[in-house]
Amino acid sequence: MMDRLCTVRGRQRSADDLRSIYEKYRDSLLILAIALSHDVSVAEDAVHDVFVAFAEHFADFELTGSLKGYLATCVANRVRDLMRRKRSQGISPERSSSASADLAEPSHRLICNEELRLLSSALAKLPHEQREVIVLHVHGQMRFRVIAQSLGISVNTVKGRYRYGIRKLRSILNSEIQE
């Protein structure tokens, strides 16, 4: 319903519509952002920034594809920007990665369950480009072609990153997942 709303240009879109979209996609986008960043504060900021930007254009926003895919791509882009900013401020990825135990810290505003912590830890060991493609494809349910378009790279590059990433995850997960 909300997705259809966004395919029609209209002034009747309200704050309630915006809230409905937020409630529908919030958890999925936060999981995506945590999986990409391995950092709950980055994840919260990314989803926050994307929804604020989305709200700014909500009245005139015209959807041409999947709203979930659109928001997922925006969150992925924002996570990349925020992580890059952190790095430029001298906060190393290693320092972020070491905070994996904090994903379950009750004092946080976002608390991850065990599966998400395990997933995020495993993905954190991959280069960001591979992680991004895996998360968008598996969790965002985006086709390789759509990911390629949104990232501005070729489909073959996307497939390559996915293949390499999955291959690396095999060894990581084999040691961490008890079936």
Added chain:
Amino acid sequence: MSSAEKIKRLFAKSDVTVSPKVDDRIMSDAELALGRSSKTESVSAEPNIWRIAMKSRITKIAVAAVIAIAVLLGVHYFGVSPDGAGVAWADVLENMEAAQTVTFTFESENEYQEGEYSWEKGTIMVKEPYRRIDRTVRLRSGDGPTHEEIHICIVDLSRQNRFVELHPSQKLAYYAPDHGGNDTLMTYDGLKKDFRDGTEESLGTVQIDGRQAVCFKISRENKEFTVWADPDTALPIRIERTAKEGLDKTILTNITFDVELDDELFDMTPPDDYCVMNMATEEFKVPFELTEAHLVQELTTSAKSLGGTFPTRFGRGRPGEDAVEKAMAEMRRAVPVEGGGTPMLGTEFLKRLPEGSDWQYVGEDVKLGDATKAVCWWKLPGSKTYRVVYGDLSVRDVEPNDLPPVPWLTEEE
């Protein structure tokens, strides 16, 4: 269970508990943003379709060109020696890699997206981490006319692929501080990874451009590279890339290594008298005061490009999907107008009008030269009259009660 299945299962079971503080923070800021956008809508909220088209087209061309060049230069990472010829593939790779600078001429032809064709010819200078491309680009959309542009594009691969593209004839520069998304694609590491699966084949000694050369062929997924190298220096003298399917061909010739290239060639600062658009923020720096004359000029150019009829929408206009589709169709068939001046200054003039200027566009189907029909208007705060642009491009002061009705605004009321 495969790794992909494990990942899918983990995602399916993943959950996050969200504090109400997070919801409050996100939704209160989003609602504020929504409120702000509603208030400013009358002036600038609606994206300008011509601006989007320009930005999109320029970005795609710039990206396509840079990727093509990076890919072509990336062949030296294929890294497998062929057997046979006196000059081995490894020799060619080693010599290329040792070079500090390279220049070459290029010609390319491709369908960069469905129905959109480009032909390019120019010279490229590489001095790590910079690329400078001086080129003539010809663009054609569908069966439309061909439009030719001359650009100078400089890319800095070390800083998120930031680039500047200069259009000397219009004194216009597009600047992108961060191309985003392509962090490794255009770096050698990314290419190394992407092309590791390439297969190399020596085709022995052949004649090319009236001289002898050793030839190598590399097949990579849907592309085929052919490299001709000088048998004495083991440096490439010609490189071709063709797509196995579709239209995509690039030829590099006049390849010269280790030439002296002045740093000034790669200075990314646009000249002071250029209008500069930041493509990340869409901010437009204009080195002079914008006036309604700029608006009139852009309206004129838009109408001429559509055969003498003003566009359906110009920043604003009739709402609705059919209006947007009609405007997009107009954009596709628009004929470039020679001497049309710097694009987008008119929309920038409107964007900079003070809040409350009540800007409206009603030019749909109005003929250029029609002095009886209004095209657009605005009213500066404090003024009792509107400034109205008519189809004959005259600009007159009009009392509010004398403005023509705007159907979609009347319906809303």
